[in-house]
Amino acid sequence: xxxxxxxxxxxxxxxxxxxGSEKNRILRAMAAKLREEAxxxxxANAEDMRNAQTNNLSAALKDRLFLDEKRIEGIxxxxxxxxxxxxxxxxxxEGWHADAGFKIEKVTVPIGVIGVIYESRxxxxxxxxxxxxxxxxxxxxxxGKEAEHSNRAIANVLQSVLExxxxxxxxxxxxxDSSREGVAKLIKQERYVDLIVPRGGEALIRYVSTNAxxxxxxxxxxxxxxxxxxxxxxxxxxxxxxxxxxxxxxICGALETLLVDAAIAEEILPRIAEAYAxxxxxxxxxxxxxxxxxxxxxxxxxxxxxxxxxxLTIRVVDGVDAAIAHIAQYGSQHSEAIxxxxxxxxxxxxxxxxxxxxxxxxxTQFTDGGEFGFGAEVGISTNKLHARGPMGLNxxxxxxxxxxxxxxxxx
Amino acid sequence: xxxxxxxxxxxxxxxxxxxGSEKNRILRAMAAKLREEAxxxxxANAEDMRNAQTNNLSAALKDRLFLDEKRIEGIxxxxxxxxxxxxxxxxxxEGWHADAGFKIEKVTVPIGVIGVIYESRxxxxxxxxxxxxxxxxxxxxxxGKEAEHSNRAIANVLQSVLExxxxxxxxxxxxxDSSREGVAKLIKQERYVDLIVPRGGEALIRYVSTNAxxxxxxxxxxxxxxxxxxxxxxxxxxxxxxxxxxxxxxICGALETLLVDAAIAEEILPRIAEAYAxxxxxxxxxxxxxxxxxxxxxxxxxxxxxxxxxxLTIRVVDGVDAAIAHIAQYGSQHSEAIxxxxxxxxxxxxxxxxxxxxxxxxxTQFTDGGEFGFGAEVGISTNKLHARGPMGLNxxxxxxxxxxxxxxxxx
Numbered sequence: 001x002x003x004x005x006x007x008x009x010x011x012x013x014x015x016x017x018x019x020g021s022e023k024n025r026i027l028r029a030m031a032a033k034l035r036e037e038a039x040x041x042x043x044a045n046a047e048d049m050r051n052a053q054t055n056n057l058s059a060a061l062k063d064r065l066f067l068d069e070k071r072i073e074g075i076x077x078x079x080x081x082x083x084x085x086x087x088x089x090x091x092x093x094e095g096w097h098a099d100a101g102f103k104i105e106k107v108t109v110p111i112g113v114i115g116v117i118y119e120s121r122x123x124x125x126x127x128x129x130x131x132x133x134x135x136x137x138x139x140x141x142x143x144g145k146e147a148e149h150s151n152r153a154i155a156n157v158l159q160s161v162l163e164x165x166x167x168x169x170x171x172x173x174x175x176x177d178s179s180r181e182g183v184a185k186l187i188k189q190e191r192y193v194d195l196i197v198p199r200g201g202e203a204l205i206r207y208v209s210t211n212a213x214x215x216x217x218x219x220x221x222x223x224x225x226x227x228x229x230x231x232x233x234x235x236x237x238x239x240x241x242x243x244x245x246x247x248x249x250x251i252c253g254a255l256e257t258l259l260v261d262a263a264i265a266e267e268i269l270p271r272i273a274e275a276y277a278x279x280x281x282x283x284x285x286x287x288x289x290x291x292x293x294x295x296x297x298x299x300x301x302x303x304x305x306x307x308x309x310x311x312l313t314i315r316v317v318d319g320v321d322a323a324i325a326h327i328a329q330y331g332s333q334h335s336e337a338i339x340x341x342x343x344x345x346x347x348x349x350x351x352x353x354x355x356x357x358x359x360x361x362x363x364t365q366f367t368d369g370g371e372f373g374f375g376a377e378v379g380i381s382t383n384k385l386h387a388r389g390p391m392g393l394n395x396x397x398x399x400x401x402x403x404x405x406x407x408x409x410x411x
Numbered sequence: 412x413x414x415x416x417x418x419x420x421x422x423x424x425x426x427x428x429x430x431g432s433e434k435n436r437i438l439r440a441m442a443a444k445l446r447e448e449a450x451x452x453x454x455a456n457a458e459d460m461r462n463a464q465t466n467n468l469s470a471a472l473k474d475r476l477f478l479d480e481k482r483i484e485g486i487x488x489x490x491x492x493x494x495x496x497x498x499x500x501x502x503x504x505e506g507w508h509a510d511a512g513f514k515i516e517k518v519t520v521p522i523g524v525i526g527v528i529y530e531s532r533x534x535x536x537x538x539x540x541x542x543x544x545x546x547x548x549x550x551x552x553x554x555g556k557e558a559e560h561s562n563r564a565i566a567n568v569l570q571s572v573l574e575x576x577x578x579x580x581x582x583x584x585x586x587x588d589s590s591r592e593g594v595a596k597l598i599k600q601e602r603y604v605d606l607i608v609p610r611g612g613e614a615l616i617r618y619v620s621t622n623a624x625x626x627x628x629x630x631x632x633x634x635x636x637x638x639x640x641x642x643x644x645x646x647x648x649x650x651x652x653x654x655x656x657x658x659x660x661x662i663c664g665a666l667e668t669l670l671v672d673a674a675i676a677e678e679i680l681p682r683i684a685e686a687y688a689x690x691x692x693x694x695x696x697x698x699x700x701x702x703x704x705x706x707x708x709x710x711x712x713x714x715x716x717x718x719x720x721x722x723l724t725i726r727v728v729d730g731v732d733a734a735i736a737h738i739a740q741y742g743s744q745h746s747e748a749i750x751x752x753x754x755x756x757x758x759x760x761x762x763x764x765x766x767x768x769x770x771x772x773x774x775t776q777f778t779d780g781g782e783f784g785f786g787a788e789v790g791i792s793t794n795k796l797h798a799r800g801p802m803g804l805n806x807x808x809x810x811x812x813x814x815x816x817x818x819x820x821x822x
Binding site for chain 1: 424427428507509510511513515520522523601605606620621624626644646647650651653654658739761762763765766767768769770771772773774776777782783784794795796797799800809810811812813814815816817818819820821
């Protein structure tokens with residue numbers, strides 16, 4: 001492990017000196033080679049699929065694991081799209097002259113060595129490898145055991161292109177010891193590793209956050225709310241809340257608890273019930289909700305649950321302050337929305353709700369790097385520091401100060 | 412502790428809604444009240460000074476602890492200066508329209524609840540309290556035991572002004588249990604605390620970094636280098652390196668190892684020796700250095716030592732690449748400098764050296780929030796993420812995305 005990490009650290013110095021056009025040329029070569037080597041990757045994937053069969057993996061997991069020619073084409077295209085993104089390293093964020101005379105430039109630089117822990121989908125190996133490479137970072141990848149042959153085959157292709165271009169293989173590497181102990185070691189190597197990004201189940205994220213000495217950017221749960229204010233446009237409200245709940249129920253930006261202003265509850269709740277009934281959504285409701293529409297009785301636990309399923313809790317609240325208080329108590333600081341036409345109410349909500357993304361009159365399912373225009377996504381951070389919300393290429397950089405002097409001495 | 416932290420968290424919601432002018436008015440009231448209450452503060456300080464005497468504290472520590480009318484005036488003025496700084500909350504960092512139609516604004520917001528652990532100087536209580544307040548953050552302050560009465564007296568003044576203005580006292584609070592166990596608990600309260608800033612000795616910083624589950628912004632050591640290139644202007648070089656070493660030897664931006672290009676070593680080393688002799692600096696040197704000037708033989712350990720004293724190691728290296736390699740091996744990523752008139756050599760050094768501040772032709776002692784123009788400083792971060800280098804008011808904020816839609820639903 002020590003030797004592996006030494007090599008990773010040394011490789012990060014090499015990557016940080018590459019120009020944007022060199023990196024993009026190499027990324028395009030990786031895409032081309034993935035297409036060329038499709039049959040080797042499919043063979044490796046077939047082995048993972050056989051093991052999945054033996055181990056009785058669920059149909060959903062098997063679908064996430066499965067590769068065919070079309071999916072490999074998708075992986076290659078994604079790398080070409082990453083190559084086409086704007087260079088994230090060397091952006092001058094600010095510049096000024098200090099009183100002493102010298103010029104200060106605040107410039108983006110790679111973070112260094114990034115460990116990413118993820119599950120199932122083999123395309124993540126290529127995606128994250130390419131994103132880290134483009135941002136000048138060494139990627140240490142730890143995929144799921146169920147995808148190990150596919151991940152190995154994809155990493156082999158990326159590494160062979162690195163070597164053909166005189167670059168160290170260690171720049172995009174799979175963690176050699178992919179056991180739980182391997183992860184336990186990795187997250188304590190702050191001398192070598194600059195950032196750990198865990199993507200996956202709650203248990204993994206909790207384990208990593210609690211035990212890491214390396215800084216962690218978490219991709220944790222989203223317990224998202226939408227509040228329909230008395231000044232809402234009902235048509236917008238009904239469209240947005242159905243989309244926020246039902247478009248995909250299993251993503252972190254999905255709506256879990258709908259808050260309805262008491263002033264309009266009698267008028268809008270029947271229409272809400274009807275809209276969700278058409279989607280087969282199970283509706284649970286507070287006492288006041290159940291006086292107006294049919295609903296399973298909601299418990300305290302419902303307010304604290306991220307269903308990730310076609311289930312919704314509705315609570316009637318007394319205005320925007322009560323909505324903000326509910327969200328402060330139960331929310332996960334991920335994505336929260338208000339539906340209103342009232343400027344002052346809207347700004348109050350957007351300003352006072354503490355979450356990475358706060359929406360006015362739009363679906364919380366938009367919390368996504370692609371939708372935000374970042375071109376690609378490492379994940380969605382639930383951290384408050386460094387990166388918050390959708391994490392794109394820019395969030396894979398940090399900064400340094402370059403100071404241009406002329407012999408200045410401090411008084 | 413739990414109740415105290417609940418209150419801190421609740422107070423952070425209140426602070427985040429204050430306008431800049433309200434915060435500044437309250438800060439000026441704090442400054443005024445510190446002047447009014449000077450005698451109570453001096454009495455408390457006298458008690459700390461008596462204990463310092465009993466406990467045989469060093470003269471340096473006693474000087475850091477000591478307050479008089481003039482120092483209290485300094486504390487009050489510093490708060491007024493913080494009040495005069497630009498509002499850090501609500502800055503729009505970026506704004507754009509997403510393809511789906513809505514507008515996205517990336518806006519600065521307070522971090523939340525910040526725990527700051529520090530030693531000796533009572534003025535830090537007022538400084539950090541004021542900086543956190545101005546940036547909308549709750550401050551949980553844990554000062555040194557030796558300053559407990561002074562810190563308590565200063566915190567009392569700040570809290571009484573908060574209360575006079577209808578704000579919760581918990582917004583600027585001393586950690587109730589200031590024992591080692593209290594700190595051990597605080598750094599694991601990620602539900603309530605958003606950031607821990609340890610300022611102090613290496614042991615404290617290592618303890619906090621290793622054991623915290625709350626994110627930490629470290630203020631660790633600086634093992635700083637200056638490299639004199641063959642294309643250096645010798646006059647600038649001699650001025651800058653004496654300033655970088657001798658202006659103050661005990662600060663983290665002080666020069667510890669001087670690297671001299673072999674091409675000019677014979678010519679410049681005698682002048683360097685002379686310049687440092689005039690300052691009483693003890694010079695240690697590598698073999699090649701000692702062939703040219705008198706110096707104690709430097710060991711491997713010298714290269715790895717932050718002296719914080721009037722001692723300097725000199726190493727002769729073969730050009731800028733060797734200088735960069737030495738810094739990569741021994742540096743602490745704090746402040747590094749090159750002296751050269753050559754554009755290409757300078758940019759190579761500035762780009763390839765991994766440190767928060769990289770200087771061309773200037774003293775590394777400039778790494779300081781005041782010198783950078785930040786107006787005030789929480790400390791100097793040696794983190795790579797969130798804040799790097801001097802940390803001012805802006806580094807006490809994070810961001811959120813405010814999304815302004817018109818009924819958008821995700822496809």
